[in-house]
Amino acid sequence: MMSKNSAQRFLFDNADVRGEIISMDSCFADALAAHDYPQNVRELLGELATAAMLLSSTLKFEGILSLQAKGEGPLSLLMVECTDQKTFRALARWEEGADLSGHGLKALLGNGTLVMTVDPHKGNRYQGIVPLHHESLADSLKDYFQQSEQLPTEFWIASNGDQCAGLLLQALPASVEESDETRDESWNRLSILANTVTSDELLSLDHETLLNRLYHEEDVRLFDEAPVAFSCNCSRPRSAKILHSLGRAEIDAILAESGEVAMDCQFCNQKYTFSEAEITALFDGQEPKTH
Incomplete structure (x- = not known):
């Protein structure tokens, strides 16, 4: 069938x-x-x-x-x-x-x-x-x-x-x-x-x-x-890459206001949240965590 x-x-x-x-x-x-x-x-x-x-x-x-x-x-x-x-x-x-x-x-x-x-x-x-x-x-x-x-x-x-x-x-x-x-x-x-x-x-x-x-x-x-x-191909590493492309100044402004940075996938509504420590690590060239 x-x-x-x-x-x-x-x-x-x-x-x-x-x-x-x-x-x-x-x-x-x-x-x-x-x-x-x-x-x-x-x-x-x-x-x-x-x-x-x-x-x-x-x-x-x-x-x-x-x-x-x-x-x-x-x-x-x-x-x-x-x-x-x-x-x-x-x-x-x-x-x-x-x-x-x-x-x-x-x-x-x-x-x-x-x-x-x-x-x-x-x-x-x-x-x-x-x-x-x-x-x-x-x-x-x-x-x-x-x-x-x-x-x-x-x-x-x-x-x-x-x-x-x-x-x-x-x-x-x-x-x-x-x-x-x-x-x-x-x-x-x-x-x-x-x-x-x-x-x-x-x-x-x-x-x-x-x-x-x-x-x-x-x-x-x-x-x-x-x-x-x-299948939605969103992921935490891809979200981190987008954040990195926005530049440190813009991301720091979001951190100052909210204490964290959140990325929502508009296709599947999956939410990826990044702490201040994770943002610092991201711009220091470290791989983002996958959890």
């Missing part, structure tokens, strides 16, 4: 098209467990988390991919970070007292932008930005790929605030289909069939059943599942 926290790659044997399908439920709940987000914000974070994981499948890298939706509306930020190991964490921000009663990207974010950042362990950092002109995240992502002149790519995403799922199709360089006309025909046919998928199907059906329902007349090769999990 399919895990509800998994991603799977698939290929069409007779067409230059690949795909990725993903389902998340308990891992998504884990990612949001530290926050009391409203239902509509949870739904949008589910869409963004699904999109980020699908996007990461299109890249060959070791590192972190982050997807941010920023706006001038009552909801100022949605952010998801995911790794090449298919772990992720998610965050939403808004001003205290903001009216979050709206639904959809435009209603909550207003005029906004979608920012994708790829930060590989080796190589150069890359960032792409596209305006959020559409009501759906999937359409905005389609715009991103069109504007960046990358391979044609389409997304189908569903989220109900408790679970989320998605499907991606991406054209591949010419291989099994020699003519552009044949390749275009295959892309259009497979995309049209994917457009028939419903949110309920994405959220409820196992991957094999869903693909059979959409592509029962196609030769589809479904690869093994890869587990998807929530």
Whole structure:
């Protein structure tokens, strides 16, 4: 039986098209467990988390991919970070007292932008930005790929605030289909069939059943599942490194006022507290304690 926290790659044997399908439920709940987000914000974070994981499948890298939706509306930020190991964490921000009663990207974010950042362990950092002109995240992502002149790519995403799922199709360089006309025909046919998928199907059906329902007349090769999990990469040493980067004068000012320095992870709400002695040791070049 399919895990509800998994991603799977698939290929069409007779067409230059690949795909990725993903389902998340308990891992998504884990990612949001530290926050009391409203239902509509949870739904949008589910869409963004699904999109980020699908996007990461299109890249060959070791590192972190982050997807941010920023706006001038009552909801100022949605952010998801995911790794090449298919772990992720998610965050939403808004001003205290903001009216979050709206639904959809435009209603909550207003005029906004979608920012994708790829930060590989080796190589150069890359960032792409596209305006959020559409009501759906999937359409905005389609715009991103069109504007960046990358391979044609389409997304189908569903989220109900408790679970989320998605499907991606991406054209591949010419291989099994020699003519552009044949390749275009295959892309259009497979995309049209994917457009028939419903949110309920994405959220409820196992991957094999869903693909059979959409592509029962196609030769589809479904690869093994890869587990998807929530994981926050915050740590005491990383917090200490951030404090060190702020400089001794600023940290001493905080110590003078509070007697200690506290760092809160905005993703998981983990709190790291540093005493005056630990701060002194930090700036003297000693390794921070891990407790």
